[in-house]
Amino acid sequence: MVTSRLKMIKKRKSFAKKIINPKPRYIEKRGYRKIGVTVERSRRKKRTFLISILLIILLPLLGLILWQGVRITKIMLKPFDLALGNFERNTTWKGKTQLNILFLVLSSLDKKTATVENIYLIEVDKENENLRILKIPNDIDVDVAKGMGEYRLDKVYALGAIQDKKENMTLFKDTIEKNFAIPIDRYIAVDSSFPQFIDDSINFNQKELNSSAVSDLLKNNKNILNGISGVFNILKLKEESQGYISTNLAASEFLLFGSTLGKIEGEKLSYREFSNDLYTETEEEDEKHKQLEQIKLDFFIQTNFYDYLVRQERLKIKIYNATNTPQIASKASRLISNMGAEVIDLSNHENEKVSIIQVSSDMANSETVKRVRDAFRATIKIVQIDPIERADLKLIIGENWSFRMEGTIGENE
Template structure:
């Protein structure tokens, strides 16, 4: 008998002597295999649960409160360092998508300058409505947006506000009379000349009340970090440097970006759509944020997309203009010398494309 077979026989004999059983061995092996599969399934369920929880927390972090009807997704998020303009909209009833606007304000926060500006916008002013509604009161914007497909309640309100005030709107807070009352109870009497006191970081310590009130009373497109930056910016603002205005025109100088003002970059705006007045309108928005527009004209050809040309991709003014007009990509202006006239007249050239036509502007 071969040596290996003899050793094997000896091992089997020893196992039998110790009570070894193939049936028992097979049962134990099957049990172990079953337990391994069970643990594998449980592990997969655990991973799925963690993934679902992470997904929920991520979206809660980005959008802690429900967005208002007819909102559009934000392309970029605020870092809490640059100035921001927020629309504060109060409607008659949050649960009614056809509500009228009762109060309309714009809040400008300048974190670097440690100041804010709050201006009241007349909701009864006449504006040009889309969708065949013609001239109508601005207070109907939320309701008119409800007639669009898809709905554009808040989006239309913010865009018409941009058009009338000629300042960019970077986000919004929407509430109604009931919600405003509950917020007032939480923060105390709201003083528009000292918002830092009314909406300070101390509100964070009222987490339980905030959780119970805000989701039902407020709609916003800001993420949780952005809301924190808003509270931080207001709490650090100096009342002596801040201002409350009864009219938008009075407050326009307060909405200028001090960094853009000091940079004093020469900006050229070119109309690439053929729609008269569009370049002048965009130029006015740039002026209202502190930009120095030196020339406005038309392009040689039509542009489908709004384009930004700059001499520096890291330049603050270029980045701010790019964000304000939602330009997805910037190019070096040297690449366009052979394509367009007037490129040499500015450090930054904004070519307004067909994507900015329609009711947006």
């Protein structure tokens, strides 16, 4: 009795399993295809086939993208050749501040005795998408940095190689800062044999840029410098210009600079050449000499080539001479005033080897402090500023900047 009862329970369980998980049955045939499980298998085969086709198409494409990514990374990471006498960058430009670029066309990038055929100061304001260019004549007599005397500007680059020194670009940059009182952040030196610059609109064999050429350059190349394609075009230029260009622009800065050029509208471009009233011309022993008119030059710079962020902040600065070089505070005052800040006093200070900026903590991150720090290679010292003090910050000129400008030691002013 019990046995038959157990058999009955087992049969019921078996029947329940069949109802819950019935075995597939082929109810109907249509040609080679069977309804039920066969249809599901057919769908799976289709999906597998489509996925295989997609993989066949996508894998080479992904490989190409990966290869291009590796190639772009190599181009980005590969630095430009540096000029003889390269000077180091203090910080990396990220487009939030103004960038002053010294653009030179040299007779040769390799020769220490190369002459400077053309000189341009390029001021890039990415935030406001402004581009200002000043063409500086290369035949002006200048007071060379490090106390090396008076020479024509086109000869200064070669002076950096005297006595087997390799200070060509550094000496030229310091000489520009000393005479024109404009801080230089980066340089681009181009060999005059460079066949083209972005396109054929400017050929350096002609050794000349002018307002219309620059305007046409930006207008004609506006589209090729923008967007994703612009990135590739800028990188292509970087790759093809190897051997013709020396610069201390980082790869990221070069890319940012190129993309900024692509956004410059015609009215945002300012191109100026030196007018005759900015220098006086004399003749000695059948040789003509051009001497800078400092007061007129400073007014011209302060009107047209100031630093827009420094001008906006308009901080008051007191300058101290902490060296034995006379008039060094006055020369520093020119540079700071041309940047757009206000110099309220000059004074003396006990000697310091390195320039120092004394500023309160709430002013330490101002753009003026950063620009002054970079221009004078100064260290920032946070101090408590007296509430009745007129100056927002104090700049103490040390021997490091004095030596760059004068190269000699004298008496305090």
